[in-house]
Amino acid sequence: MILSGEGLGWRVQGRAIVSDVTLSVRRGERFGLIGPNGSGKSSLLRMLAGIRAPSEGEVRLEGQPLSRLPRRDVAQRVALVEQQAETTERITVRDAVELGRTPWLSALHPFSDEDETAVQAALVAVGMQDFAARYWHTLSGGERQRVHIARALAQRPGVLILDEPTNHLDIGSRLSIMALVEGLPVTTIAALHDLNEAMACDRLAVLQDGQLIALGPPDEILVPPLLRKVFGVEAHLLTDPVDGARILRFKPI
Numbered sequence: 001m002i003l004s005g006e007g008l009g010w011r012v013q014g015r016a017i018v019s020d021v022t023l024s025v026r027r028g029e030r031f032g033l034i035g036p037n038g039s040g041k042s043s044l045l046r047m048l049a050g051i052r053a054p055s056e057g058e059v060r061l062e063g064q065p066l067s068r069l070p071r072r073d074v075a076q077r078v079a080l081v082e083q084q085a086e087t088t089e090r091i092t093v094r095d096a097v098e099l100g101r102t103p104w105l106s107a108l109h110p111f112s113d114e115d116e117t118a119v120q121a122a123l124v125a126v127g128m129q130d131f132a133a134r135y136w137h138t139l140s141g142g143e144r145q146r147v148h149i150a151r152a153l154a155q156r157p158g159v160l161i162l163d164e165p166t167n168h169l170d171i172g173s174r175l176s177i178m179a180l181v182e183g184l185p186v187t188t189i190a191a192l193h194d195l196n197e198a199m200a201c202d203r204l205a206v207l208q209d210g211q212l213i214a215l216g217p218p219d220e221i222l223v224p225p226l227l228r229k230v231f232g233v234e235a236h237l238l239t240d241p242v243d244g245a246r247i248l249r250f251k252p253i
């Protein structure tokens with residue numbers, strides 16, 4: 001197990017947003033988190049990334065409690081791409097991606113050729129190398145999303161946590177970002193709203209009202225009774241006649 005949570009809970013003003021979530025993510029796994037709006041996905045991801053301290057329970061990274069690891073150590077090993085990460089600074093795309101190298105820099109290790117290589121490789125991976133000199137505030141929503149992912153890739157983490165990574169993206173960009181994420185040599189944990197995208201994960205966890213109500217491979221999770229109960233929709237599993245792939249189609253109840 002590379003990352004695990006044991007009895008995780010998070011409360012705000014007495015209200016339980018996440019309650020008693022226990023899960024373990026395996027090394028190299030594509031782990032998906034699904035659930036309706038407001039079910040606690042972002043809150044759980046922030047705890048797993050070490051950005052938010054749980055009110056109850058503990059997150060462990062390779063068996064070590066996150067709360068006892070130095071912040072810099074966690075930042076070298078876990079990267080988070082948040083849903084609405086914004087910056088008001090007047091920075092270029094390259095500056096934004098260079099921020100991903102911050103956990104690796106120190107007085108003894110200033111920005112080097114190795115950092116430059118990591119930044120360039122991350123820009124190329126998301127297809128934003130031609131935008132390197134552009135200012136952040138001139139980018140479209142989809143371009144910003146790519147730069148966020150590049151910043152996380154430049155961090156060279158072992159675990160990449162993504163909160164709705166295909167938000168804002170057109171269909172071509174969605175497919176290329178999902179293919180990119182699937183091809184990365186890292187463990188990924190992603191909150192996903194598109195259940196057809198979720199089908200490509202190794203395992204899925206389902207959150208409802210802050211509680212983990214199901215965990216397993218997509219073909220066990222994405223079944224009509226569970227989708228009816230959690231999302232309140234009627235789902236049909238279809239088979240693509242072209243390649244035999246399984247596709248979900250939804251109707252309101």
Ligand SMILES: Nc1ncnc2c1ncn2[C@@H]1O[C@H](COP(=O)(O)OP(=O)(O)OP(=O)(O)O)[C@@H](O)[C@H]1O
Pocket residue numbers: 012017035036037038039040041042043044
């Ligand atoms: N800082 C906060 N203060 C008060 N309530 C909060 C805070 N952060 C989150 N919440 C509430 O916690 C609940 C879960 O929010 P969260 O963003 O984790 O859900 P989500 O599953 O990621 O939702 P979505 O799919 O809409 O992004 C929501 O009702 C939200 O309003």
